[in-house]
Structure formats: C-alpha cells, structure tokens
Amino acid sequence: MANQNSAPLALSALGDATRRTLFERLAKAPAAVVDLARGLPVSRPAVSQHLKVLKAAGLVREVAAGTRRIYHVDPRGIGAMREWLDQHWRDALAAFQDYADDITEEES
Amino acid sequence: MANQNSAPLALSALGDATRRTLFERLAKAPAAVVDLARGLPVSRPAVSQHLKVLKAAGLVREVAAGTRRIYHVDPRGIGAMREWLDQHWRDALAAFQDYADDITEEES
DNA sequence: ACTTACCGTAAGCCATGGCTAACCAAAACT
DNA sequence: AGTTTTGGTTAGCCATGGCTTACGGTAAGT
Numbered sequence: 001m002a003n004q005n006s007a008p009l010a011l012s013a014l015g016d017a018t019r020r021t022l023f024e025r026l027a028k029a030p031a032a033v034v035d036l037a038r039g040l041p042v043s044r045p046a047v048s049q050h051l052k053v054l055k056a057a058g059l060v061r062e063v064a065a066g067t068r069r070i071y072h073v074d075p076r077g078i079g080a081m082r083e084w085l086d087q088h089w090r091d092a093l094a095a096f097q098d099y100a101d102d103i104t105e106e107e108s
Numbered sequence: 109m110a111n112q113n114s115a116p117l118a119l120s121a122l123g124d125a126t127r128r129t130l131f132e133r134l135a136k137a138p139a140a141v142v143d144l145a146r147g148l149p150v151s152r153p154a155v156s157q158h159l160k161v162l163k164a165a166g167l168v169r170e171v172a173a174g175t176r177r178i179y180h181v182d183p184r185g186i187g188a189m190r191e192w193l194d195q196h197w198r199d200a201l202a203a204f205q206d207y208a209d210d211i212t213e214e215e216s
Numbered sequence: 217a218c219t220t221a222c223c224g225t226a227a228g229c230c231a232t233g234g235c236t237a238a239c240c241a242a243a244a245c246t
Numbered sequence: 247a248g249t250t251t252t253g254g255t256t257a258g259c260c261a262t263g264g265c266t267t268a269c270g271g272t273a274a275g276t
Contacts, residue, residue: 029206030203142222150266
C-alpha cells in the first residue's frame, strides 16, 4: 500500500473536510488522538476512524508512546498525490498542444 | 472562485472516483458530455452533474461548439492543489525539524 | 417548420459513509 | 492490585450525496 498507485486512496481520504483538517493539523505538528479530538467538533472515536482512513491512504503514520499514539504525516501520501497531479498536468499540456497544432494546421 | 483558497473545493471534488475518472479523461483530451458518458457506467445527466462540481472547483472549463459543450481541464484547479500540497509538505518538514532539534537538545 | 442531437436541471430514491454510544484492551501511575 | 488515561473497534442511526427518470431548452440538420 501507499505505492505510486495510491493517489486515488489519498484523494478519496482528503475528500472529507474533517480528514483534511486532521491532516493539516498533523502537518503543523505531530499529535495524539486525544489532542486531535480537542478542538474538533467530533468525538474521539470519530477521530480514530478518520486516522485509520488516512493511514490506509499512506498519508499518516503513528508511533506508540506509552498509552498514547503520536500521529504524524507520512511523506509517501503527499508524494503519491504530487505524482498524480504532475502526470495529469503533463497530459493536459500535451492535449492543449495537440489542439494548438490542429488550429495551426487548419490555418495553413 | 477557483482562487488560491479553492484547494478544499478541488480536493472534495476529486474525492469521488467517478469525477476522478472524468478529470483524468479530460486531461488526456477535451471531450463533449455525450462522449464522456459513453464508456462510463453512469447516465449522461450524472456526468453533467459531476462536471458542474468539477467546474465549481475550478478543475474544468467548457466552450460551446454548436449544441455540444467541449470540456477541458482548467489549470487553476491543479495549481490550487499543488500549492496546498506544497504548503503542508513544508509544514511537515518544519515540524520534523523541530522534532529533530528536540532530540538533539535532550542528548546534549 | 419539423425533427434530431446535445445538454442542463429538478424531483425523488437509495446506498455510502460519517457520527455517537458502548465496550474492551493496554500501559502508566498510586 | 486498583485506578486512570488513552485509544481501537463494533453496532446502529441518520444525513449527505450520487444516480435515474422526466422535462425543457437551444442549436443544427432536412
């Protein structure tokens, strides 16, 4: 999981507003589940469920520290999304180039 | 709409698998609604609704051509997502740097 | 003018998925 | 050993949203 083909998982995960907030929060600083739940309008189990999804998408990881589990962002998820974006960005550029070529061809 | 703060809209839009397929298809080549509906397991009105969401997110645009409306990707949406990704990538790096500093401090 | 092709929107149905409450497990503190 | 803190999981509720059908509207073809 979380290889270069995991962009769909990452995008699906970040499609939810609460998970985006969670991810942005973890990007600023690692945090435990309880700390994440505070300041969010959802319960702690809800946060756990969201973290599970983010983890499966390769967007976060956690390390155990006593009874706490400190979550932090996983670079692989961001990398997968960047590759996905760049790929389709290149596709779109190439498609536009084809279009421009067609126009030029018709004008000649 | 579709300014640098529209990343949430773009991410929400691309959270749906059908819309991702649509977007990837349009990145490869512009297409009309009817053409997009063919090859997808959903009806044409469903495609129209998805395109409406993608358009509101600044991810696609359309040009009228007779009765057809040719959709193509809008670079602004991709740009907004890239900025969002880069921002949190930088945040995550800085957070990791803080963590590394703390470790070094404790060891001294 | 009539027909055909293409498309957006509204109404309504229904499945997906996000939420809470309740339960169980593990680690640290007293 | 008992208590407390933290957190993952399950069951079940319910709202969000994606889908289809039906309709109206515009542009091109005949």
